[in-house]
Amino acid sequence: MEKALVLKDITKRFPLVLANDRISLDLYWGEVLALVGENGAGKSTLMKIVYGLQPPDRGEMWVDGRPYRPKSPMDAIRAGIGMVHQHFMLVEPFTVLENLVLGLEPGSPLHLDLDAARRKAQALMDRLGFQVPLDERVENLPVGVQQRVEILKALYREARILILDEPTAVLTPQEAEELFRFLRAYVAQGNAAIFISHKLKEVLEVSDRITVIRDGRVVGTVPKEGTTLEALARMMVGREVVLRVEKAPARPGETVLEVEGLAAPPRLKGVSFRVRAGEIVGVAGVEGNGQTELVEALAGLRPHQGVVRFLGQPLPPSARKVRALGVSHIPEDRLARGLVLDFSVKENAILGDQQERPFRGFLGFLDDGAMEAHARRLVESFDVRPRSTALSARRFSGGNQQKIVVGRELLRGPxxxxxxxxxxxxxxxxxxxxHRALVEARDRGLAVLLVSADLNEILALSDRILVMYEGRVVGEVAPEEATEARLGLLMAGVTP
Structure with a gap:
């Protein structure tokens, strides 16, 4: 097989961090190469270098045997490289067709030839076996269709090497399988793809080979055949990892949260359920079906209609008062709502509770000693690395940032x-x-409402599963009766 992309000794250093340390890898025409590693391992930096978003400090690259030194994404596009980002790069008020031609408008400055663009786009879709509505505004499309638009945009620019960054994060199982079928057909036509994902089961399903990066270095490339989930996890982390969530049956107690007819604009249209002490109630669904509004309404962050009772009493419409009653909230976006990135771990560890004892000291000033002791307990109990309470939150990897948020919310004793x-x-x-921390908290009697787009997580942790579609609960499924196929259909609005 001929090589589509060759990287040799790619090195990139930032202040205090060696992000890529002499990374070398080969991508062959006709294959899907998976790229996996922990947060902070260097995957994103490496792909930004390939796509021309950042220059390497040293190293060489070749595309289809020719030297490749991109100075911008336009150079990557000219070389036949396309990238589908985890967060879509689409102009939502524009139509699909307008997004496809953006930056490469056909025709002349005086006449935009959209008919030619339409013919090219339709020919691409016919060849690749999927369709998207070219005249529909992107903002009106489900996230699964928006992802197809991102892929079509890259292929419209004649990409023969496709980089996909966490492409299944917002897809139902059926949509993910459709994406995998496309990838197989795409590489079968002589193209190549790099697939980046934390979902190791999907990595083994869709890839031909898997390259593992740890601490900025390639630790190995293995074929899919004969490789196990456990072996991949061990290569990524450098130790044995328990991939199955071990938990005893739930022992639910009193009702802690009771919701009746809860609605909140723009997407939550009326949901009712309850959560008891000592159980995890999972909420499954494709993102954008009202989950964000549900979480923010319960946390006191969004106006709502309907009845919400906490331990039998109405929940006040104030985030501070809700928190003071004993409700903790892990937000869906840790960077926007979970952390102040320029604050230290010590400061982030008390966010939301800075007015409470023991952190508020004499004359209302913060008690630095109490803050330090609490932050030290957090980093030790939740294995935050590095073990520093003084570093700013932005200096930590995504996984360690999330541990800071989870630790803060659980150590409050909600x-x-x-x-x-x-x-x-x-x-x-x-x-x-x-996962282990959430199960242990449940076993101590905590009521947990788990909202996740990751079906594996929902299936592994939940004692009861609710499925949301278009702002409503369309089904409740017991874990022993739940399968990815059944939940996936409910997530797509298909009910018995």
Missing amino acids: KLLIAAQPTRGVDVGAIEFI
């Missing part, structure tokens, strides 16, 4: 935990730790 996407974008080692 009665209810609302956990939204608690392991999003974190590596297998951090996922193992966070």
Whole structure:
């Protein structure tokens, strides 16, 4: 097989961090190469270098045998490289067709030839076996279709090497399988793809070979055949990882949270359920079906209609008052709502509780000693690395940032935990730790509402499973009756 992309000794250093340390890898035409590693391992930096978003400090690259030194993404596109980002790079008010031609408008400055673009796009879709509505505005499309638009945009620019960064994060199992079928057809036509994911089961399903990066270095490349999930996890983390969540049956107690007809604009249209002490209630669904509004309404962050009772009393419409009652909240976006990146671990560890004892000291000033002791307990109990309470939050990897948030919310000793996407974008080692912490908290009697787009997480942790679609609960499934196929259909709005 001929090589599509060759990287040799790629090195990139940032202040205090060696992100890529002499990384070399080969991508062959006709294959899907998976790229896996922990948060902070250097995967994203490496792909930014390939796509022309960052220059390497040293090293060489070749595309199809020719030297390749991109100075911008436009150079990557000219070389036949396309990238589908985890967060879509689409202009939502534009139509699909307008997004496809953006930056490469056909025709002349006086006449935009959209008919030619339409013919090219339709020919691409016919060849690749999927369709998207070219005249629909992107903002009106489900996330699965938006991802197809991202892929089509790359292929419209004649990409023969496709980089996909966490492409299944917002897809149902059926949509993920459709993506895998596309990838197999794409590489079968002589193209090549790099597939980046934390979901090792998917990595083994879709890839031909797997390259593992740890601490900025390639630790090995293995074929899919004969490789196990456990072996991959061990290569990524450098130790044995327990991939199965071990938990005893739930022993639910009193009702902690009771929700009746809860609605909140723009997507939550009326949901009812309850969560009891000592159980984890999972909420499954494709993102954008009202989960964000549900979580923010319960946390006191969004106005709502309906009835919400906490331990039998109405929940106040104030985030501070909700927190003071004993409700903890792991937000879905740790960077936007979970952390102040320029604050130290010591400061982030008390966010939301800075007015409470023991952190508020004499005359209302913060008690530095109490803050330090609490932060030290957090980093030790939740295995935050490095073991520093003085470093700013932005200096930590995504998995360790998430451990800071989870640790802060659990160490408060709450009665209810609302956990939204608690392991999003974190590596297998951090996922193992966070899952174990949630189960242990449940076993101590904590009521947990788990909202996640990761079906494996929902199936592994939940004692009861609710499925949301278009702002409503469309089904409740017991874990012993739940399968990915059944939940996937409910997530797509297909009910018995």
